[in-house]
Amino acid sequence: MRGLGAFLLHLVRASLPRSRRSLTARITALESECERLRAAFVDQEVRELLLHEMTLDARGINMRLEGGACRLLAEAFAQQFVDAATPNYIEMSLEFRSKSVMPGERLVVTLQRLAGKTPHQLRAEAEARLADLETAQRSPQG
Structure with a gap:
Protein backbone atom coordinates (compact mmCIF):
# COMPACT_ATOMS: atom_id res chain seq x y z
CA MET A 1 0.00 0.00 0.00
CA ARG A 2 2.92 2.27 0.72
CA GLY A 3 4.07 1.98 -2.88
CA LEU A 4 0.61 2.83 -4.22
CA GLY A 5 0.33 5.87 -1.94
CA ALA A 6 3.74 7.12 -3.03
CA PHE A 7 2.82 6.59 -6.68
CA LEU A 8 -0.47 8.53 -6.31
CA LEU A 9 1.36 11.33 -4.51
CA HIS A 10 3.86 11.45 -7.37
CA LEU A 11 0.99 11.72 -9.90
CA VAL A 12 -0.62 14.57 -7.97
CA ARG A 13 2.67 16.44 -7.66
CA ALA A 14 3.42 15.93 -11.36
CA SER A 15 0.07 17.45 -12.31
CA LEU A 16 0.57 20.55 -10.15
CA PRO A 17 2.41 23.60 -11.48
CA ARG A 18 6.05 23.78 -10.50
CA SER A 19 5.86 27.28 -9.07
CA ARG A 20 3.45 29.64 -7.41
CA ARG A 21 3.87 32.02 -10.34
CA SER A 22 2.71 29.31 -12.73
CA LEU A 23 -0.33 28.60 -10.55
CA THR A 24 -1.18 32.32 -10.38
CA ALA A 25 -0.87 32.58 -14.17
CA ARG A 26 -3.21 29.62 -14.65
CA ILE A 27 -5.76 31.07 -12.23
CA THR A 28 -5.60 34.45 -13.98
CA ALA A 29 -6.08 32.79 -17.37
CA LEU A 30 -9.09 30.83 -16.09
CA GLU A 31 -10.62 33.96 -14.55
CA SER A 32 -10.16 35.82 -17.84
CA GLU A 33 -11.80 33.01 -19.78
CA CYS A 34 -14.73 32.92 -17.33
CA GLU A 35 -15.20 36.68 -17.71
CA ARG A 36 -15.06 36.42 -21.51
CA LEU A 37 -17.69 33.65 -21.51
CA ARG A 38 -19.90 35.57 -19.06
CA ALA A 39 -19.75 38.71 -21.21
CA ALA A 40 -20.55 36.71 -24.36
CA PHE A 41 -23.51 35.07 -22.61
CA VAL A 42 -24.87 38.39 -21.32
CA ASP A 43 -24.46 40.03 -24.74
CA GLN A 44 -26.35 37.20 -26.40
CA GLU A 45 -29.15 37.29 -23.82
CA VAL A 46 -29.54 41.06 -24.20
CA ARG A 47 -29.58 40.84 -28.01
CA GLU A 48 -32.29 38.17 -27.89
CA LEU A 49 -34.62 40.20 -25.64
CA LEU A 50 -37.72 41.41 -27.48
CA LEU A 51 -40.22 43.95 -26.16
CA HIS A 52 -43.54 43.22 -27.87
CA GLU A 53 -45.76 45.59 -25.95
CA MET A 54 -45.71 48.11 -23.11
CA THR A 55 -48.92 49.68 -21.81
CA LEU A 56 -49.95 51.72 -18.80
CA ASP A 57 -53.28 51.20 -17.04
CA ALA A 58 -54.80 51.61 -13.58
CA ARG A 59 -52.86 48.59 -12.29
CA GLY A 60 -49.48 49.87 -13.48
CA ILE A 61 -47.10 49.18 -16.33
CA ASN A 62 -47.64 46.00 -18.30
CA MET A 63 -44.87 44.67 -20.51
CA ARG A 64 -44.86 41.70 -22.82
CA LEU A 65 -41.28 40.50 -23.27
CA GLU A 66 -39.82 37.50 -25.01
CA GLY A 67 -36.46 35.74 -25.05
CA GLY A 68 -33.12 36.61 -23.59
CA ALA A 69 -32.76 37.23 -19.89
CA CYS A 70 -36.55 37.53 -19.61
CA ARG A 71 -36.87 33.83 -20.38
CA LEU A 72 -34.27 32.97 -17.75
CA LEU A 73 -36.04 35.14 -15.18
CA ALA A 74 -39.44 33.63 -15.98
CA GLU A 75 -38.02 30.11 -15.68
CA ALA A 76 -36.37 30.98 -12.36
CA PHE A 77 -39.66 32.39 -11.04
CA ALA A 78 -41.59 29.32 -12.20
CA GLN A 79 -39.02 27.07 -10.52
CA GLN A 80 -39.75 28.87 -7.23
CA PHE A 81 -43.30 27.47 -7.33
CA VAL A 82 -41.97 23.96 -7.97
CA ASP A 83 -39.36 24.17 -5.19
CA ALA A 84 -41.65 25.76 -2.60
CA ALA A 85 -44.65 23.58 -3.51
CA THR A 86 -46.92 26.59 -3.07
Whole structure:
Protein backbone atom coordinates (compact mmCIF):
# COMPACT_ATOMS: atom_id res chain seq x y z
CA MET A 1 0.00 0.00 0.00
CA ARG A 2 2.92 2.27 0.72
CA GLY A 3 4.07 1.98 -2.88
CA LEU A 4 0.61 2.83 -4.22
CA GLY A 5 0.33 5.87 -1.94
CA ALA A 6 3.74 7.12 -3.03
CA PHE A 7 2.82 6.59 -6.68
CA LEU A 8 -0.47 8.53 -6.31
CA LEU A 9 1.36 11.33 -4.51
CA HIS A 10 3.86 11.45 -7.37
CA LEU A 11 0.99 11.72 -9.90
CA VAL A 12 -0.62 14.57 -7.97
CA ARG A 13 2.67 16.44 -7.66
CA ALA A 14 3.42 15.93 -11.36
CA SER A 15 0.07 17.45 -12.31
CA LEU A 16 0.57 20.55 -10.15
CA PRO A 17 2.41 23.60 -11.48
CA ARG A 18 6.05 23.78 -10.50
CA SER A 19 5.86 27.28 -9.07
CA ARG A 20 3.45 29.64 -7.41
CA ARG A 21 3.87 32.02 -10.34
CA SER A 22 2.71 29.31 -12.73
CA LEU A 23 -0.33 28.60 -10.55
CA THR A 24 -1.18 32.32 -10.38
CA ALA A 25 -0.87 32.58 -14.17
CA ARG A 26 -3.21 29.62 -14.65
CA ILE A 27 -5.76 31.07 -12.23
CA THR A 28 -5.60 34.45 -13.98
CA ALA A 29 -6.08 32.79 -17.37
CA LEU A 30 -9.09 30.83 -16.09
CA GLU A 31 -10.62 33.96 -14.55
CA SER A 32 -10.16 35.82 -17.84
CA GLU A 33 -11.80 33.01 -19.78
CA CYS A 34 -14.73 32.92 -17.33
CA GLU A 35 -15.20 36.68 -17.71
CA ARG A 36 -15.06 36.42 -21.51
CA LEU A 37 -17.69 33.65 -21.51
CA ARG A 38 -19.90 35.57 -19.06
CA ALA A 39 -19.75 38.71 -21.21
CA ALA A 40 -20.55 36.71 -24.36
CA PHE A 41 -23.51 35.07 -22.61
CA VAL A 42 -24.87 38.39 -21.32
CA ASP A 43 -24.46 40.03 -24.74
CA GLN A 44 -26.35 37.20 -26.40
CA GLU A 45 -29.15 37.29 -23.82
CA VAL A 46 -29.54 41.06 -24.20
CA ARG A 47 -29.58 40.84 -28.01
CA GLU A 48 -32.29 38.17 -27.89
CA LEU A 49 -34.62 40.20 -25.64
CA LEU A 50 -37.72 41.41 -27.48
CA LEU A 51 -40.22 43.95 -26.16
CA HIS A 52 -43.54 43.22 -27.87
CA GLU A 53 -45.76 45.59 -25.95
CA MET A 54 -45.71 48.11 -23.11
CA THR A 55 -48.92 49.68 -21.81
CA LEU A 56 -49.95 51.72 -18.80
CA ASP A 57 -53.28 51.20 -17.04
CA ALA A 58 -54.80 51.61 -13.58
CA ARG A 59 -52.86 48.59 -12.29
CA GLY A 60 -49.48 49.87 -13.48
CA ILE A 61 -47.10 49.18 -16.33
CA ASN A 62 -47.64 46.00 -18.30
CA MET A 63 -44.87 44.67 -20.51
CA ARG A 64 -44.86 41.70 -22.82
CA LEU A 65 -41.28 40.50 -23.27
CA GLU A 66 -39.82 37.50 -25.01
CA GLY A 67 -36.46 35.74 -25.05
CA GLY A 68 -33.12 36.61 -23.59
CA ALA A 69 -32.76 37.23 -19.89
CA CYS A 70 -36.55 37.53 -19.61
CA ARG A 71 -36.87 33.83 -20.38
CA LEU A 72 -34.27 32.97 -17.75
CA LEU A 73 -36.04 35.14 -15.18
CA ALA A 74 -39.44 33.63 -15.98
CA GLU A 75 -38.02 30.11 -15.68
CA ALA A 76 -36.37 30.98 -12.36
CA PHE A 77 -39.66 32.39 -11.04
CA ALA A 78 -41.59 29.32 -12.20
CA GLN A 79 -39.02 27.07 -10.52
CA GLN A 80 -39.75 28.87 -7.23
CA PHE A 81 -43.30 27.47 -7.33
CA VAL A 82 -41.97 23.96 -7.97
CA ASP A 83 -39.36 24.17 -5.19
CA ALA A 84 -41.65 25.76 -2.60
CA ALA A 85 -44.65 23.58 -3.51
CA THR A 86 -46.92 26.59 -3.07
CA PRO A 87 -50.24 26.63 -4.90
CA ASN A 88 -50.75 30.32 -5.55
CA TYR A 89 -48.16 32.93 -4.61
CA ILE A 90 -44.69 33.46 -3.17
CA GLU A 91 -43.39 36.58 -1.45
CA MET A 92 -39.70 37.53 -1.65
CA SER A 93 -38.06 40.32 0.31
CA LEU A 94 -35.61 42.57 -1.57
CA GLU A 95 -33.24 45.11 -0.07
CA PHE A 96 -31.76 47.85 -2.24
CA ARG A 97 -28.01 48.29 -2.26
CA SER A 98 -28.14 51.39 -4.45
CA LYS A 99 -26.95 54.69 -3.04
CA SER A 100 -29.11 56.71 -5.41
CA VAL A 101 -32.34 54.73 -5.91
CA MET A 102 -34.29 54.18 -2.68
CA PRO A 103 -31.17 53.54 -0.55
CA GLY A 104 -31.70 51.05 2.27
CA GLU A 105 -35.31 50.47 1.24
CA ARG A 106 -36.84 47.01 1.52
CA LEU A 107 -39.56 45.75 -0.79
CA VAL A 108 -41.61 42.60 -1.03
CA VAL A 109 -42.00 41.14 -4.50
CA THR A 110 -44.98 38.85 -4.95
CA LEU A 111 -44.99 36.12 -7.59
CA GLN A 112 -48.53 35.03 -8.29
CA ARG A 113 -50.03 32.45 -10.57
CA LEU A 114 -52.59 34.21 -12.76
CA ALA A 115 -55.17 31.48 -12.16
CA GLY A 116 -55.12 32.11 -8.41
CA LYS A 117 -55.98 35.04 -6.19
CA THR A 118 -53.59 37.74 -5.06
CA PRO A 119 -52.60 38.00 -1.40
CA HIS A 120 -54.73 41.16 -1.27
CA GLN A 121 -57.78 39.30 -2.64
CA LEU A 122 -57.31 36.46 -0.17
CA ARG A 123 -56.96 38.91 2.72
CA ALA A 124 -60.04 40.89 1.61
CA GLU A 125 -62.09 37.68 1.48
CA ALA A 126 -60.87 36.66 4.95
CA GLU A 127 -61.68 40.12 6.34
CA ALA A 128 -65.16 40.03 4.78
CA ARG A 129 -65.77 36.57 6.25
CA LEU A 130 -64.58 37.79 9.67
CA ALA A 131 -66.90 40.81 9.45
CA ASP A 132 -69.83 38.51 8.58
CA LEU A 133 -69.05 36.26 11.55
CA GLU A 134 -68.74 39.25 13.91
CA THR A 135 -72.06 40.64 12.66
CA ALA A 136 -73.75 37.26 13.10
CA GLN A 137 -72.33 36.96 16.61
CA ARG A 138 -73.60 40.43 17.63
CA SER A 139 -77.09 40.04 16.16
CA PRO A 140 -79.79 38.77 18.51
CA GLN A 141 -80.66 35.11 18.21
CA GLY A 142 -84.17 34.74 16.86
